[in-house]
Amino acid sequence: MKVLKFGGTSVGSPQRMKEVSKLITNGERNIVVLSAMSGTTNSLVEIADYFKKRNFETAHSLINKLRIKYEAHVKDLYSTEAAAQKTTELLDEVFVLLRSFANADFTPSVEKAILAQGEIMSTNMVTNYLEECGVKVRLVSALDYLRIDEDGEPYLSQITAYWEDFLAQNEDIEVFITQGFICRNDNNEIDNLQRGGSDYSACLIGAALKLDEIQIWTDIDGMHNNDPRVVDGTKPVRQLHFEEAAELAYFGAKILHPTCILPARFTGVPVRLLNTMEPEAPGTIINNEMRQGAIKAVAAKDNITAIKIVSSRMLLAKGYLRGIFETFERHNTSIDMVTTSEVGVSLSIDNDTHLHAIVEDLKESGTVIVDKDMCIICVVGDLRSQNVGFESRIASAMCDIPIRMISYGGSEHNISFLIHQDHKKAALQALSRELFSE
Ligand code: ASP
Ligand code: MG
Numbered sequence: 001m002k003v004l005k006f007g008g009t010s011v012g013s014p015q016r017m018k019e020v021s022k023l024i025t026n027g028e029r030n031i032v033v034l035s036a037m038s039g040t041t042n043s044l045v046e047i048a049d050y051f052k053k054r055n056f057e058t059a060h061s062l063i064n065k066l067r068i069k070y071e072a073h074v075k076d077l078y079s080t081e082a083a084a085q086k087t088t089e090l091l092d093e094v095f096v097l098l099r100s101f102a103n104a105d106f107t108p109s110v111e112k113a114i115l116a117q118g119e120i121m122s123t124n125m126v127t128n129y130l131e132e133c134g135v136k137v138r139l140v141s142a143l144d145y146l147r148i149d150e151d152g153e154p155y156l157s158q159i160t161a162y163w164e165d166f167l168a169q170n171e172d173i174e175v176f177i178t179q180g181f182i183c184r185n186d187n188n189e190i191d192n193l194q195r196g197g198s199d200y201s202a203c204l205i206g207a208a209l210k211l212d213e214i215q216i217w218t219d220i221d222g223m224h225n226n227d228p229r230v231v232d233g234t235k236p237v238r239q240l241h242f243e244e245a246a247e248l249a250y251f252g253a254k255i256l257h258p259t260c261i262l263p264a265r266f267t268g269v270p271v272r273l274l275n276t277m278e279p280e281a282p283g284t285i286i287n288n289e290m291r292q293g294a295i296k297a298v299a300a301k302d303n304i305t306a307i308k309i310v311s312s313r314m315l316l317a318k319g320y321l322r323g324i325f326e327t328f329e330r331h332n333t334s335i336d337m338v339t340t341s342e343v344g345v346s347l348s349i350d351n352d353t354h355l356h357a358i359v360e361d362l363k364e365s366g367t368v369i370v371d372k373d374m375c376i377i378c379v380v381g382d383l384r385s386q387n388v389g390f391e392s393r394i395a396s397a398m399c400d401i402p403i404r405m406i407s408y409g410g411s412e413h414n415i416s417f418l419i420h421q422d423h424k425k426a427a428l429q430a431l432s433r434e435l436f437s438e
Pocket of ligand 2: 007008035196197198
């Protein structure tokens with residue numbers, strides 16, 4: 001048994017829903033996780049925002065717009081009156097509920113209840129369509145089995161217990177449809193796994209049930225070995241180790257939510273990235289296999305700020321770095337790259353909300369130099385020290401690029417360079433030429 005997750009664009013129109021339904025009914029008994037139709041969660045965020053600002057007129061007009069859109073989808077999707085009727089009844093309930101929030105106090109839980117409606121609508125629509133096609137299908141509400149604690153951490157064992165029971169009781173069912181993204185919290189209120197969280201839902205189910213595979217279906221053919229917007233001729237990477245995928249996800253390969261592969265990694269369930277537009281393509285498989293000596297991909301992350309603290313007091317001092325790190329912690333800012341010398345330390349951050357306060361505090365420790373508009377370039381692959389020679393290949397590709405920081409040795413899968421954003425394009429192109437051209 002596998003879990004198949006389809007994102008917003010994959011279910012973004014009635015036509016796409018029909019295509020997805022074909023992929024789902026492949027003769028296997030699978031669990032299918034769906035996002036909201038593309039654009040819907042954004043609309044719901046906007047609606048919630050107008051409710052929050054007590055601008056009910058605009059909220060209601062946006063709700064009406066959404067409703068008209070969904071009514072048109074119903075017409076296009078179903079060929080029988082019964083399926084159309086069943087879906088219309090559900091949509092009516094959703095839109096009555098959305099409007100009713102005008103009478104409620106606006107709380108975070110109201111906002112989350114509003115955001116949840118996109119996935120509730122898309123899963124009902126596809127379930128009713130499959131039913132109309134004669135598929136033995138069951139809609140399973142994520143609100144019944146996916147729960148998070150105060151820190152947003154899911155209770156994996158509850159997923160296992162619920163589904164094991166449910167699968168045993170529904171042996172005749174071929175396809176189980178459920179919502180990505182949405183869940184409940186400890187107060188039993190509707191909550192969510194953060195924007196883009198449907199991948200995470202799928203990985204949690206796959207890990208909790210130790211399924212054969214977690215498939216993430218999107219509209220691109222897997223992870224590419226470089227940024228296709230910047231470099232021509234990039235190729236999909238066929239296989240990645242979980243850690244390589246985690247590095248790439250953080251460094252802007254937006255195809256996969258960074259935290260989502262953790263549960264899969266811990267249980268060893270492979271994750272496969274596939275393309276709905278090209279279902280036959282092999283995509284990218286992410287598993288625990290380490291391919292010897294292979295350099296897999298290059299990625300970049302923009303809008304990085306570099307901070308250098310130089311002080312002769314650092315020489316032979318104890319606890320100097322702790323003081324620096326504590327400053328960032330106090331200002332709720334996480335550090336990405338770190339390099340040190342005897343008389344200085346350089347760090348990078350990707351969120352400069354508290355930069356001013358951080359710099360003021362750091363001035364007590366030394367001379368502070370800030371560089372904005374920087375970019376991290378990372379190379380991912382088998383970069384164990386036994387893989388001799390990769391450093392010189394990478395360094396020779398970067399020979400014309402002014403480099404501000406280099407970080408290697410933090411993991412066996414990554415070497416990172418901090419450069420100015422102006423040089424990003426040249427760096428990515430040179431790395432592709434050196435590392436990936438045949
Ligand atoms: N619908 C949600 C969002 O747009 C979750 C997801 O698509 O993964 O963020
Ligand atoms: Mg998504």
